Amino acid sequence: MENSRNPFLRFMNSLYYVLDAPVTFFREKIIEPNQKKYPYYHQKFRRVPTIDECYTDDYVCRYEANQQFLRDKDVENEILSILRQRYEHCNNEDPNQRGEEKCESMYEYYKDAAAAWFAKYGDLGPKPHVVHAFMKQKHRMVWERRHGPVGSGYKPEYKIKPDD
Template sequence: MDSPKRGEIYRNENEDKLLSKWNDFLYNIVNGPITWFRETIVEPNRKEYYWYHRQYRRVPTVDQCYTDDGVCEYEADQQFFRDKQVDATIAQILKRRFENCLTYELEDQTPCYPLYDKWQEALTNYFIKYGELGHYQASRYAYMKQKHRMIWERRYGPVGSGMTRIDQELD
């Protein structure tokens, strides 16, 4: 056997095995009840939430409510406001991703173009649904705006293509 060098502690293999068994024993004494409690009591009784935010039940939209049903219209307005917040947050996240891409890609910014397109599409969709509704926004006004847009597109084609009637284009 080699003699231990200065500063080294000499142990034989039996002492190492005994020490590792002692460490395992102490670990199981402390961790065993904790692991048992978690696996048999906590985890079976845990409710799994797959979303980090509260999920609301989808309620009937304002076009499905009766005209004199105030509660239904109130619920539709609340859902409209929640949807508006979600759409605004989506647009903000896409803007932040685009700006982070510009910061990261200083020389070649071509990888950022798809993010810019998605951000502009989200802004366009947000404006189509919620833009120009005025100060008092409600689901009924958004529904009427959607209805008027559909009538316009039926008569003249997509918005922004001019005011030539579709039936006049055939001439």
């Protein structure tokens, strides 16, 4: 309470509050309520329509769908990279003991994720486009309808009609 008796400190405190009060009020009442708060450090993009929902002459929609496709590809690349790093870390954890039994489930999970990644993005080249990926998906679906799941070895028997 000695600060309140000292006239110089009282003057400095009042000057501080005169300058600080409007700034604090503005920040707490206007800036912070209107600020976008992201739970992560990166920006969250809204989902845009996929390429099958775009009209053929809507170039903006096609561009947005392609950008969304490329962002999804980057995310799935990182997921695959993290799974690979986890498996390698599991194997390198104890050099005296082979971790094949210990890391087998992790390796299976990585293999499944890699197969799914290749089914979606494999053979698209260095600059993939969403239209090519969509056509790849369409061709795969047609193949599976005709021949069964890819890799199953199922070949339907076709009956040859005798010529009349």
